Amino acid sequence: MSGEGEAGRTSRLEATGWSGVTGLQGGTSPGETEAPRQAARQRGASLVSRRRSEILEAALDVFSEKGFHAAKIEDIAARLGIGHGTFYRYFRNKLDIFNGVVEEIISIAMQAMQGVDPEGPNTLEEYREQLEEIGERLFGLFRRNPRISRILFYEAFGIDDPDIQKRIRDIFDFFGRYTERYFLNGVRKGYLRGDLHTRETALAVNAALFEACRRVVSSGDPEKSLKVWKETIITLMLEGMRAR
DSSP states (O other), X not given: OOOOOHHHHHHHHHHTTOOTTTSOSSSOOHHHHHHHHHHHHHHHHHHHHHHHHHHHHHHHHHXXXXXXXXXXXXXXXXXXXXXXXXXXXXXXXXXXXXXXXXXXXXXXXXXXXXXXXXXXXOSHHHHHHHHHHHHHHHHHHHHHXXXXXXXXXXXXXXXOOHHHHHHHHHHHHHHHHHHHHHHHHHHHHTSBOTTOOXXXXXXXXXXXXXXXXXXXXXXXXXXXXXXXXXXXXXXXXXXXXXOO
């Protein structure tokens, strides 16, 4: 057993830079080394997010052009000039990335409705004006990006996968609940019929809206088609729902 005393041991430890109180003496503090590591992690996360978004964008192109069943992973990878290995770092398979595309569409659709207050209108005329705005936003969304229409109205319904079908139902359920809030507001304020079946009416109206969007996007004259569909749906809604 060494005969070195406590003072000797302490002296040797201090010579190595160790301090029983602070952990390090005269060296780099933990905070000084953690900051660069955190910055590096943030840069890495940003690169991962950007690459994932690029793959989703390429997948949206490929799925809308070729259809889900004809599209291949190599088509998506080739669009970006990346290898299969890079693709599989971000998505497990074709269904996984299609799920990601549908999630992006849900997010885009929700953003399109931001700022429109379902509780805003106080009269039937104000509600008519709001319907005009909603129509412009929805039709504009699908007209500006027909790829979304192809995925949402055609491709998604042809995929026999429970997760995909659930996400599609989620989209329509979201719009159903959202539309119902407008009707509940109208019933509460007295400009829509008090006996209105708000939930069922919301789903029926949305079915007409989405069919109109599909028709407008595929029309040879979108502007004319949009005008006719807007007038038809708004008149049908207000004549059928307004308070007598």
